[in-house]
Each structure stands twice: as structure tokens, then as C-alpha cells.
Amino acid sequence: MSKPKVAFFDFACCEGCQLQMANFGEVLLDILNLVDIVTFREVMSEKSEIYDIAIIEGSITTAHDTERIKNIRAKAKVVIAYGSCATIGGINGMKNKFDLEEIKKYVYRDGAKQIETLPTRAVHQVVKVDYFINCCPVYPPEILKVLKCVIAGIPYAVPDYAVCVECKLNENVCMYDKGITCLGPVTKAGCNSWCINNGNICYGCRGMVTNPAKNGQLDILARHKIPLDWITNKLDMYNKPRELDEQK
Amino acid sequence: MQYVILKKVNFDDFITALAAQEKVVGPVARGYDNFSFQEVKSGKEISIKYIPTILPPKKYFMPQREKLIEFDKSQNKFEAVLEYDKVVIFGIHTCDLAGIQCLNMVFSDKPKDINYLVRKNKLLIIGLECNVYCDQYASCKVVDNHLPNGGYDLFFTELPDSFIVHVNTLRGDELIEKTRLFNPAEKIHLDQLEEVRKKKREIFKDEVKIGHHELSKLFDRAYDSKVWEDLDKRCVACGNCTNVCPSCYCFDILDNMNFDFNTGDRSRGWDSCQNEPFAKVATGENFRKTRGARQRHRYFRKFKYPVERYSRYFCTGCGRCTRTCMAKISLKETINALVDEQK
Structure with a gap:
């Protein structure tokens, strides 16, 4: 059996998630035993239009992007959304909070008229996605887990419970005990509470759990005297395009 | 001695x-x-x-x-x-x-x-x-x-x-x-x-409005209580209560395959009945879909089911679930609310 061909593509993103892959070191050799990488501009010059597995970094923000991702979907047997921008829209989604023409002028000033832009969408909001690797940047142990599932042809379920679960198992002191707001209670686990283990808060980069408790969360905000718009702003840093899922 | x-x-x-x-x-x-x-x-x-x-x-x-x-x-x-x-x-x-x-x-x-x-x-x-x-x-x-x-x-x-x-x-x-x-x-x-x-x-006095021996009887009549509806509105299913509990022992078993696709290991890790996917089965059915039902299950796993099986409460009184709850759901208040309801 020939090895599956893997191609990396980037849309609106910083390409930092692909860098995580390039930084793998020795494990990369194990991966290369199992797949042929045919397109990966961050590490090689060769390119190929023939591939089985497409790993997509970045969100879809232009008409050109939309056409391009549809073409990739048509060619690939498996599409993996890779990183926050691809899985949930990520920080590019912040522009969805504003009027498009206004925000374009704010950013590009006189050059705005040459810029063509659409509201930010995650990859699954445009084409069918088979696997999701969340996080900003992607969490290396999870990349490996998902790649194994892809090669074995079995599904991967992103944990659909709060980051708090993994955070407690790591016995971190709760950020709320320290008087600091953290998005752990509404954010999907799977990163082993990576940020909190290292003294940072959860920014919600993995996307919200599918069934967040709206009333309960509002109670918590009220108790900690955290204004709603303040937490919404925090959530929107990564999660603004979630609204497009809710409209469906 | x-x-x-x-x-x-x-x-x-x-x-x-x-x-x-x-x-x-x-x-x-x-x-x-x-x-x-x-x-x-x-x-x-x-x-x-x-x-x-x-x-x-x-x-x-x-x-x-x-x-x-x-x-x-x-x-x-x-x-x-x-x-x-x-x-x-x-x-x-x-x-x-x-x-x-x-x-x-x-x-x-x-x-x-x-x-x-x-x-x-x-x-x-x-x-x-x-x-x-x-x-x-x-x-x-x-x-x-x-x-x-x-x-x-x-x-x-x-x-x-x-x-x-x-x-x-x-x-x-x-x-x-x-x-x-x-x-x-x-x-x-x-x-x-x-x-x-x-x-x-x-x-040290009984911390709730009911004594040691009446506690399990309280839960005999608590299944359809309105108290669980209240907890349903408040709980955010962060799982803190069960993850810090000294008597919770549920675990999930996971296989990890190495990249040679021959060798690997099987391990177990703590799981929690409060997690959304815990009672979800292959057809997509979730047997404890609401957070209130999951909270009720947690309480019954401390005050009723283990009494029937092991003749002891599995609540140890440590207070961790209350201390750590994001929604400030209090074990003592829940028990008192059940007592009040049954008066």
C-alpha cells in the first residue's frame, strides 16, 4: 500500500500552527514513515496538485479563499482543519464585530478600495471537515493523536467538556480563586490545560463546548462582578464566528 | 492500643x-x-x-x-x-x-x-x-x-x-x-x-437540618424533587465537584497506538458523570442529558446507591465539591433544600 500524500495549505493565519509541525523534531521521522508530504511551503520547495490528506491552516476571508478551499475539498479524501483560525475562525474573526467597509478603512486607510473581504468563516462553515485539531497554536500531543486516527481511518472526537476538567486533574490553583477571569469553564478541553499549567489564563482558543450553560455562566459573572460585555469581548477574541454556526 | x-x-x-x-x-x-x-x-x-x-x-x-x-x-x-x-x-x-x-x-x-x-x-x-x-x-x-x-x-x-x-x-x-x-x-x-x-x-454538630440516619431516607424520596431543576439552571458542568471528590472512582479506558501501528498501551484516566459526553452512547443518545440530572446522579452516588451496596455514605464531608464549584452549588444547601421540600 502506498503512503497517503499529505499537503498543507494556509489561508488567513500566521502559519504558526504549521511551525508546530516543523518543530516536532524526531517524531517527524515517525510521521514520515507513514505519510508522504507533497506540499508544505514552510519546509520545502516542491509542490503537488495530487494529495489525499489536506491539512488546512487559516480561516476563509475572501471570495478567492472560498473558491480555493472548495477546490481543495474536491481533490482531497480527508480534510483536516488545523488550528484556531481553521477550526473556529480564530482571531481573524474579530473583524466580524464591525461593519466590513468601516473596518477595512480603519485598517488599510487609502488602500482599502483595493481590498476585497468577506466576514471570517471557519473551514467547516464553507466545506465539510473530517477532523478538527483545535488550539492556538495546535497542541503537539493532540496533533499526534489526530494523525494516528486519520491514518487508522477512525474518527477523533474533540473532548466536549470544559478545560476545568483537565485543569483540576493537573491540580492547578483556580484562576477565579486568584481573582482572575479565565475562559476555562466554557472552553473545550483537549489541551491538558496547557496555558493554565504555565501560569496563563484560558483564552478560549479551542472554541466553546457545544452545550454551554448560559444561565449558570451568567450567575458566575454576576458573583464575580464581571461585566457581560467584558467577558463577551474576551470570548470574541477567538470565537466571534461561532455565531455563523448558531444561525444554521 | x-x-x-x-x-x-x-x-x-x-x-x-x-x-x-x-x-x-x-x-x-x-x-x-x-x-x-x-x-x-x-x-x-x-x-x-x-x-x-x-x-x-x-x-x-x-x-x-x-x-x-x-x-x-x-x-x-x-x-x-x-x-x-x-x-x-x-x-x-x-x-x-x-x-x-x-x-x-x-x-x-x-x-x-x-x-x-x-x-x-x-x-x-x-x-x-x-x-x-x-x-x-x-x-x-x-x-x-x-x-x-x-x-x-x-x-x-x-x-x-x-x-x-x-x-x-x-x-x-x-x-x-x-x-x-x-x-x-x-x-x-x-x-x-x-x-x-x-x-x-x-x-462538631450535624451541619444540615437532618441527622446521620435520616440522610439516606431523604434520598429515597428525592428523585423527582424540584431541587434538581434549580441545580440544572445553576450548574455549568465544569466537572470540578467530581474531580475533587475523594470517593468518586469513575474512569475511562483509552488505547494509545504508537506510530509503528503494532505496539501501544491501554491506560485509564479519571472520568466524570458531570461531563457532557459521559452518558452518551454510540447512537448519539445521552442518558443524562441535562445538567440537573447529572447533579442528581452525583448526589445519589454519595447518599443512596452506596448505602444500598456498601452500607455507608460515600460523601466524606470534606466539603471540596462546595469549595470548588464554579456555580457555588453547596452540598449543605442542597440537602437542606431537600429537607425543607419534604416537610
Whole structure:
């Protein structure tokens, strides 16, 4: 059996998630035993239009992007959304909070008229996605887990419970005990509470759990005297395009 | 019954001497009124006065993640794995001793859990008495765990100038002999211990509006209570309550395949009935879809089901679930609300 061909593509993103892959070191050799990488501009010059597995970094923000991702979907047997921008829209989604023409002028000033832009969408909001690797940047142990599932042809379920679960198992002191707001209670686990283990808060980069408790969360905000718009702003840093899922 | 005395001035030497020979863990302050059991090298690192740690000492008996099997498909080989560490655990409060007793019952039940039972025998347990309530969240009296009730090798009670230590097992006795810092207890010490216990009987009162024996009956009539609807609105399913519980023992089993796609391992990790996917089955059906139903299940798993199976409450009264709840759901308030409803 020939090895599956893997191609990396980037849309609106910083390409930092692909860098995580390039930084793998020795494990990369194990991966290369199992797949042929045919397109990966961050590490090689060769390119190929023939591939089985497409790993997509970045969100879809232009008409050109939309056409391009549809073409990739048509060619690939498996599409993996890779990183926050691809899985949930990520920080590019912040522009969805504003009027498009206004925000374009704010950013590009006189050059705005040459810029063509659409509201930010995650990859699954445009084409069918088979696997999701969340996080900003992607969490290396999870990349490996998902790649194994892809090669074995079995599904991967992103944990659909709060980051708090993994955070407690790591016995971190709760950020709320320290008087600091953290998005752990509404954010999907799977990163082993990576940020909190290292003294940072959860920014919600993995996307919200599918069934967040709206009333309960509002109670918590009220108790900690955290204004709603303040937490919404925090959530929107990564999660603004979630609204497009809710409209469906 | 054998009691010995350790002078307080010798406590640091005791832990230091012990830590020079074995791995010793004890309650360590983490700031913001949080504590956790951690490895220590001297007595100075230990907080003698502490409120229940973030995670109970359960983590040494049943680690958060534990390898069970290693396999090699190409050789058709499956081998059981037993990972354990010899550890002396200092400073376990009576609530957490009760938690360990609960786990012992569960894992000795058929089918016996060999990994748990072997590991348990490698752990030496030193209990530590709470002379007063740790805080307003504890409810150890109503579940009868405020006084020592076995389940330890040694048990420390703080007296004015010393610790009086109950030696409960041969292993505990050997440890005392080894350190040579203990003296036999005299009458004055036994009187002081009696004084501590007498005071405790005055301080510790049933923390809820119902007594020990009526508690399980309360839950016989609680299934359709409105109280669960209230919890449904408040709970955010963060899973903190079960993850910090000393008697929760649910786990999930996961296979990890290495990149050669032949070798790998099977491990288990803590799971929680509060997690959204916990009761979800292959067809997509979720048997406990609402957060209220999941909270009810948690309470029934402490106050009803284990009473029927093991004749004891699996709530140890440590108060961790209340302390850690993001939504401030209080165990004492929930029980009181059920009592009020049934009046």
C-alpha cells in the first residue's frame, strides 16, 4: 500500500500552527514513515496538485479563499482543519464585530478600495471537515493523536467538556480563586490545560463546548462582578464566528 | 492500643529523617487558601493547619492517568502493567481517610482491581486530626467522619507541645522505631487527647437540618424533587465537584497506538458523570442529558446507591465539591433544600 500524500495549505493565519509541525523534531521521522508530504511551503520547495490528506491552516476571508478551499475539498479524501483560525475562525474573526467597509478603512486607510473581504468563516462553515485539531497554536500531543486516527481511518472526537476538567486533574490553583477571569469553564478541553499549567489564563482558543450553560455562566459573572460585555469581548477574541454556526 | 509522643520541636527532624529514606508527601500551601499533597524533604514545607487539598490523596491510590496494559499486535502479546511508587503520605484528615476506605471497598469488590490493591499496599498512611472545623463548607459530622475511625498506619493529634500518635499497624510501628524520635505517651498526654476529643464533640454538630440516619431516607424520596431543576439552571458542568471528590472512582479506558501501528498501551484516566459526553452512547443518545440530572446522579452516588451496596455514605464531608464549584452549588444547601421540600 502506498503512503497517503499529505499537503498543507494556509489561508488567513500566521502559519504558526504549521511551525508546530516543523518543530516536532524526531517524531517527524515517525510521521514520515507513514505519510508522504507533497506540499508544505514552510519546509520545502516542491509542490503537488495530487494529495489525499489536506491539512488546512487559516480561516476563509475572501471570495478567492472560498473558491480555493472548495477546490481543495474536491481533490482531497480527508480534510483536516488545523488550528484556531481553521477550526473556529480564530482571531481573524474579530473583524466580524464591525461593519466590513468601516473596518477595512480603519485598517488599510487609502488602500482599502483595493481590498476585497468577506466576514471570517471557519473551514467547516464553507466545506465539510473530517477532523478538527483545535488550539492556538495546535497542541503537539493532540496533533499526534489526530494523525494516528486519520491514518487508522477512525474518527477523533474533540473532548466536549470544559478545560476545568483537565485543569483540576493537573491540580492547578483556580484562576477565579486568584481573582482572575479565565475562559476555562466554557472552553473545550483537549489541551491538558496547557496555558493554565504555565501560569496563563484560558483564552478560549479551542472554541466553546457545544452545550454551554448560559444561565449558570451568567450567575458566575454576576458573583464575580464581571461585566457581560467584558467577558463577551474576551470570548470574541477567538470565537466571534461561532455565531455563523448558531444561525444554521 | 499504643500511643506515642512526638515533641513539636522534633517534627521537622521526623519528616527530614523520613524523607532521607523514602518518598514523603504532605499538605503544602499553594497560596489563595489552596493546598495540595506534594513531595516534601522537610517538615517546614508541610502545612499542619490546612483545609482539604485541591485533589484528595486519592491521586496516590488511583492516579489521574495509569497504564494498564502494553501490547504488541505483531507478536500477539498483551502484558498487564503495574505501576506503583512506595510513598509515605503524611497528614491525611479523617474525611480523606474515609474516602480511602470507600475506594478500598469499591476496588475489593468483584472483580477485584489488582492495580489498585497492589498500589494501596505500597502506601503508608499517616492521619492528622482536625481539632476544629477547617471551614464553613465541611460537613464531616453528619456523615460521622469528624473523629478517627481507622484506615491509617499512624494517626497524629496535635496537643499543646507535642503530637500524640496512635500506632495502628505493624508498618506504623516499624516507622516509629526507625526514626527514634518518639517516646511512650504518659497519662498527661492521654488526658490532653481526651480533652481535645471532648471539645470536638461540643464543636462538631450535624451541619444540615437532618441527622446521620435520616440522610439516606431523604434520598429515597428525592428523585423527582424540584431541587434538581434549580441545580440544572445553576450548574455549568465544569466537572470540578467530581474531580475533587475523594470517593468518586469513575474512569475511562483509552488505547494509545504508537506510530509503528503494532505496539501501544491501554491506560485509564479519571472520568466524570458531570461531563457532557459521559452518558452518551454510540447512537448519539445521552442518558443524562441535562445538567440537573447529572447533579442528581452525583448526589445519589454519595447518599443512596452506596448505602444500598456498601452500607455507608460515600460523601466524606470534606466539603471540596462546595469549595470548588464554579456555580457555588453547596452540598449543605442542597440537602437542606431537600429537607425543607419534604416537610
